[in-house]
Amino acid sequence: MKLRRCAGVLLAGVLAASGCAGTEKALAGPKVNPAKVEKLAGSELSKLTLTDKAVERLGIRLAASQPAPGNMLAVPYSAVVYDTKGMAWVFVSAAQGVFQRASVSVASMKDGVAYLTAGPAAGTSVVAAGAAELFGAELGIGK
Numbered sequence: 001m002k003l004r005r006c007a008g009v010l011l012a013g014v015l016a017a018s019g020c021a022g023t024e025k026a027l028a029g030p031k032v033n034p035a036k037v038e039k040l041a042g043s044e045l046s047k048l049t050l051t052d053k054a055v056e057r058l059g060i061r062l063a064a065s066q067p068a069p070g071n072m073l074a075v076p077y078s079a080v081v082y083d084t085k086g087m088a089w090v091f092v093s094a095a096q097g098v099f100q101r102a103s104v105s106v107a108s109m110k111d112g113v114a115y116l117t118a119g120p121a122a123g124t125s126v127v128a129a130g131a132a133e134l135f136g137a138e139l140g141i142g143k
Contacts, residue, residue: 032051035054045101046100049097049098054097060127060133060134062125064123065119071117073120074114075113076113076128091126091127092120092126101134102119104116105117105119
């Protein structure tokens with residue numbers, strides 16, 4: 001019994017000396033909010049600001065909206081998200097890690113491309129991968 005107690009004390013001492021004591025607290029570290037959601041005045045929309053790590057973990061990938069025949073715009077169909085009312089949206093990015101929803105009108109979809117009759121101007125960066133995750137973050141889903 002005395003041997004067990006000595007072994008336990010010795011093990012606790014080794015763990016403390018090696019820095020393993022309090023590992024849970026050390027791993028937790030300061031809480032970092034990966035996404036900041038700011039409501040835009042006079043609008044139902046928000047501006048989302050993500051940390052670089054959050055952008056990486058969500059796999060956010062951008063693509064530029066392109067002019068298309070018939071005075072339309074083309075964006076990857078993966079960029080389009082729909083709300084509960086059936087309205088179509090894309091997330092635009094004007095700065096690194098900053099995103100905002102923009103309304104679009106989808107005329108058609110072919111081969112993974114959405115053709116828009118209304119939306120962000122040609123050349124605007126839209127979120128081609130990760131738009132659904134941004135929409136969830138904006139709406140507070142998963143909190």
